[in-house]
Amino acid sequence: MRSSDENRVDIVEEDVQLTLDELCRACRAAEEQVRVWVVEGVLTPIGDAPHEWRFAGASLRRARLALTLSRELEVNPPGVALALDLLDEIETLQSSLRRRGRA
Amino acid sequence: MKFQDYYQTLGVARDASPDDIKKAYRKLARKYHPDLSKAPDAEARFKEIGEANEVLKDPEKRAAYDAVGSRYQQEQAGGRGPGDFQPPPGWDTGFEFSGRGGDDEGFTAQDHSDFFEALFGRRARGADVRRTSMRMPGQDHHAKVMIDLEDAFTGAQRSISLRMPALDADGHGVLQERTLDVNIPKGLRAGQHLRLAGQGGPGLGDGPTGDLFLEIEFKPHRLYRVDGRDVYVDLPLAPWEAALGASVSAPTPAGDVELTIPPGSAAGRKLRLKGRGIPGVGGAAAGDLYVVLTIALPPAGSDVARQAYEALKAAAADFDPRASMKGGAA
Numbered sequence: 455m456r457s458s459d460e461n462r463v464d465i466v467e468e469d470v471q472l473t474l475d476e477l478c479r480a481c482r483a484a485e486e487q488v489r490v491w492v493v494e495g496v497l498t499p500i501g502d503a504p505h506e507w508r509f510a511g512a513s514l515r516r517a518r519l520a521l522t523l524s525r526e527l528e529v530n531p532p533g534v535a536l537a538l539d540l541l542d543e544i545e546t547l548q549s550s551l552r553r554r555g556r557a
Numbered sequence: 558m559k560f561q562d563y564y565q566t567l568g569v570a571r572d573a574s575p576d577d578i579k580k581a582y583r584k585l586a587r588k589y590h591p592d593l594s595k596a597p598d599a600e601a602r603f604k605e606i607g608e609a610n611e612v613l614k615d616p617e618k619r620a621a622y623d624a625v626g627s628r629y630q631q632e633q634a635g636g637r638g639p640g641d642f643q644p645p646p647g648w649d650t651g652f653e654f655s656g657r658g659g660d661d662e663g664f665t666a667q668d669h670s671d672f673f674e675a676l677f678g679r680r681a682r683g684a685d686v687r688r689t690s691m692r693m694p695g696q697d698h699h700a701k702v703m704i705d706l707e708d709a710f711t712g713a714q715r716s717i718s719l720r721m722p723a724l725d726a727d728g729h730g731v732l733q734e735r736t737l738d739v740n741i742p743k744g745l746r747a748g749q750h751l752r753l754a755g756q757g758g759p760g761l762g763d764g765p766t767g768d769l770f771l772e773i774e775f776k777p778h779r780l781y782r783v784d785g786r787d788v789y790v791d792l793p794l795a796p797w798e799a800a801l802g803a804s805v806s807a808p809t810p811a812g813d814v815e816l817t818i819p820p821g822s823a824a825g826r827k828l829r830l831k832g833r834g835i836p837g838v839g840g841a842a843a844g845d846l847y848v849v850l851t852i853a854l855p856p857a858g859s860d861v862a863r864q865a866y867e868a869l870k871a872a873a874a875d876f877d878p879r880a881s882m883k884g885g886a887a
Contacts, residue, residue: 463740466750466770468838480697480770514750514770518699519592526586526607541593552784553847 466511474499474507481517487524488517494531496520496538560629561672563609563622571623575614582610608673618677625676695767696758703776704741706783709835710810712743717771739771744838747775747783780808786835786844793853794818807848809833816848824852 464470478485489504491497497516499507509517516538523529523537564571567581588594589602596602612618669677700719708715717739720732737756745751750770757767775783782789792807802820806813809830816828827847834844857863 462752462754463742464752464754465742465745465838466752467746468744468749468841470752479694480768482696511750515748515772522590522592526590527583549784552782553787553789 466514468511470511471508472511472513474504474509477509477513477517480514481521483517483521487521490531491517491520491534494535496531496535558671558675560626561605561608561670562626563612566605566609567613569613573613578610578613582606582614586610605670608669612673612677622676692762693760693764695760695764697767697770698757699770699772701772701774702739703774704745706775706778706781706788707810708741709743709745709775713741715739715741737769742838744786744836744841744843745773746786746835747773749773781810783835786837786841787847788834788844789847789849791851792816792848793851794822796852796854799823799850799852809846818850822850824850826850 472480474485474488477483478488485504488497492499492507497509497513497520499509499513501507519538519541520534523534524531529537564573567573567578567585569577569581573581585606586603589596589599589606591600591603594603612622698721700721702717702719704715705713707713715738716736718734718736720734725731737753739751739753742751750772753769753771755766756769760766780790788810790808792805794803794805797803798805798818799822800820802822803818805816805818807816811833814830814833816830818828827849830846830848832843833846837843855862857866
């Protein structure tokens with residue numbers, strides 16, 4: 455099967471904002487789960503009420519990571535928040551190593 | 558077909574309790590989770606672990622697996638060639654699989670080994686695909702793809718082959734190969750995702766087709782290191798080029814550039830070429846290209862070269878390359 459590229463291609467992190475519904479579908483998470491993550495600060499959408507929430511494109515990667523952490527490793531939501539913060543920190547450190555050419 | 562020793566994969570005994578299995582799985586899953594581990598074989602290991610856990614945590618599957626396993630071991634002891642496993646005909650009579658497990662579909666449910674599929678069949682990934690008049694959007698699919706760094710500089714159209722789980726006419730799950738022509742947008746960075754609208758799973762009823770998300774990685778490059786939008790390249794110089802200054806040609810992903818090396822440049826000095834990194838998207842500034850100077854020494858293999866080094870030694874008699882190491886134990 456070969457499909458041509460008439461369809462849109464977006465860079466999620468640059469061009470896309472996701473609604474709650476779109477984010478749930480894209481990472482196959484239940485809406486309830488995503489709401490809990492927002493409360494725990496794992497995800498920070500703009501907008502007040504859930505139906506107004508807009509998630510930055512970068513939330514997709516975070517939400518997928520959060521989902522595997524909670525599903526595969528049964529980490530609870532505060533633990534997911536902590537793990538993601540630590541992963542961000544590791545990423546920052548690795549990026550400074552890369553700049554020095556050591557990784 | 559290779560026999561999979563799921564107990565060995567998880568490092569547990571054959572009579573391990575469900576708790577032991579859970580504990581062993583968790584520990585290995587933390588160690589090899591592709592998002593947490595940088596080990597090169599993490600993804601493959603994680604899949605093996607997931608598959609072993611999927612079988613051993615489920616009492617029905619475990620019992621069926623044990624029955625097949627002990628028979629296989631008898632055959633091995635009887636001198637049948639190693640690695641050659643065929644499930645005995647009718648092996649699964651007497652086991653009834655309740656076929657549950659809809660919600661743990663995620664990482665572990667994809668890409669089972671042939672062995673697993675011979676025993677348990679390939680579980681249709683879209684478990685919610687039933688004969689129904691319900692209208693539902695198709696599932697969004699995800700895949701990882703590797704692209705060349707150069708493509709992010711210029712933008713490019715690339716053919717990408719993906720193997721996607723799909724249902725055949727009889728409703729069996731199969732891996733379907735498909736090739737997509739994808740426009741790689743200029744300015745794309747590692748770790749970002751491309752969304753291809755309408756390239757995911759088919760919708761139910763007249764529900765819309767899902768989207769396909771491609772996570773982007775750069776293929777490792779011989780010359781360049783990438784950090785976000787910034788690109789780093791090591792540029793070797795001859796000692797006289799570093800000392801006296803020079804004009805040299807340096808490679809960049811967008812083509813060679815002519816660089817002026819200031820006199821007295823030390824190894825490790827970074828020259829920044831502003832805006833020569835990965836191009837910016839949507840008003841964001843382009844990254845920078847950093848040329849990191851290194852110094853390559855010509856060999857002292859010939860008499861002339863040795864004399865030249867001797868002359869340099871005499872000329873720089875006061876030079877102490879280890880001066881910075883002196884001055885206290887700190």
